[in-house]
Amino acid sequence: MPEPTTPKLKQEQAELVVLALLRDEPKYGYAISRDVQARSDGAFRLTPGALYPLLTKLEKQGLVSASWEEVKADTADPDADGRRRKWYRLSAKGQRRLDQRIADHRRFTQLIDGFIEGDAARASA
Amino acid sequence: MPEPTTPKLKQEQAELVVLALLRDEPKYGYAISRDVQARSDGAFRLTPGALYPLLTKLEKQGLVSASWEEVKADTADPDADGRRRKWYRLSAKGQRRLDQRIADHRRFTQLIDGFIEGDAARASA
DNA sequence: GGCGATATATCTGTTATCGATATATCCTGC
DNA sequence: GCAGGATATATCGATAACAGATATATCGCC
Numbered sequence: 001m002p003e004p005t006t007p008k009l010k011q012e013q014a015e016l017v018v019l020a021l022l023r024d025e026p027k028y029g030y031a032i033s034r035d036v037q038a039r040s041d042g043a044f045r046l047t048p049g050a051l052y053p054l055l056t057k058l059e060k061q062g063l064v065s066a067s068w069e070e071v072k073a074d075t076a077d078p079d080a081d082g083r084r085r086k087w088y089r090l091s092a093k094g095q096r097r098l099d100q101r102i103a104d105h106r107r108f109t110q111l112i113d114g115f116i117e118g119d120a121a122r123a124s125a
Numbered sequence: 126m127p128e129p130t131t132p133k134l135k136q137e138q139a140e141l142v143v144l145a146l147l148r149d150e151p152k153y154g155y156a157i158s159r160d161v162q163a164r165s166d167g168a169f170r171l172t173p174g175a176l177y178p179l180l181t182k183l184e185k186q187g188l189v190s191a192s193w194e195e196v197k198a199d200t201a202d203p204d205a206d207g208r209r210r211k212w213y214r215l216s217a218k219g220q221r222r223l224d225q226r227i228a229d230h231r232r233f234t235q236l237i238d239g240f241i242e243g244d245a246a247r248a249s250a
Numbered sequence: 251g252g253c254g255a256t257a258t259a260t261c262t263g264t265t266a267t268c269g270a271t272a273t274a275t276c277c278t279g280c
Numbered sequence: 281g282c283a284g285g286a287t288a289t290a291t292c293g294a295t296a297a298c299a300g301a302t303a304t305a306t307c308g309c310c
Contacts, residue, residue: 010135010266010267011266011267013237016237016240016241017237017240020240020241020243021240021243023243024243024244028288028289029288029289029290030287030288030289031288033288039239039240040236040239040240041236043232043236044236047268047269048288048289048290048291049267049268049269049270049290049291049292050267050268051289051290052289052290052291053290053291055289056290083274083275083276083287083288083289084274084275084288084289085288085289086288086289102241105234105237105241107168109230109234111165111166111168111169112138112141112142112230114164114165115141115142115145115146115164115165116141116145116227116230118145118146118148118149119149135297135298136297136298153257153258154257154258154259155256155257155258156257158257159256170299172298172299172300173257173258173259173260173300174259174260174261174298174299174300174301175298175299176258176259177258177259177260178259178260180258181259208256208257208258208305208306208307209257209258209305209306210257210258211257211258
């Protein structure tokens with residue numbers, strides 16, 4: 001079977017997408033994973049093996065800040081290790097990085113478009 | 126020093142670019158390499174280590190057809206192994222593949238654009 | 251004749267990618 | 281009350297891709 005036509009999310013695009021998703025509001029990892037799939041109509045996937053190393057990297061670089069939230073259905077036992085959610089929010093540095101990634105993306109697609117148009121563009125000019 | 130902002134040509138984009146360059150006219154490897162750099166203003170590079178395996182792959186898949194040309198400055202000795210040029214031309218199958226790669230690229234950029242626009246697009250709609 | 255550009259091609263050490271694996275909780279149906 | 285699937289975070293390992301170095305040989309210029 002030949003390669004699938006549905007494009008996979010590469011690390012560079014994954015960074016852009018994750019930062020863009022966090023721009024609107026803070027999110028935790030699993031929600032990001034769901035949003036990526038939902039908002040790309042299933043074309044993009046961000047599996048755990050790609051998502052969590054990426055989020056750790058972003059945190060280390062100071063592009064996002066993270067804080068834990070303990071999700072407790074009943075508050076009977078405070079020591080009960082309920083489901084944890086690690087919330088990520090975009091930092092000012094992350095916003096600047098996002099702006100740059102968007103600029104990079106625009107430039108990249110314009111260059112590719114130039115090759116697609118080929119000689120036709122220059123001939124008609 | 127962090128990652129360079131100039132994007133490198135990945136294999137999938139390299140295939141698109143090479144097929145697009147061959148659409149206008151047949152070319153040999155080194156000319157393709159030069160064109161890639163020239164027409165992207167130096168932003169894209171296609172080094173020998175990436176270019177020749179790719180051309181071999183395209184040839185095996187029947188997307189391009191290749192033929193050798195012997196470049197002889199003087200024709201004194203026919204046995205003299207002059208500089209060889211392997212000319213590649215786009216096949217009908219290659220043209221179809223190019224069309225598909227263009228469609229894939231358009232879809233991909235549209236999806237990324239959707240993430241870049243974010244909630245603003247839906248809010249203003 | 252030497253040097254840089256032309257021209258094709260392979261090889262290899264490093265990095266990236268993907269799926270599998272691991273752990274633990276929450277919710278729903280039975 | 282318990283089994284199974286969804287939720288949630290995180291790591292690991294086999295494979296694949298990448299960039300740069302290496303190899304060979306010719307051509308043009310000085």
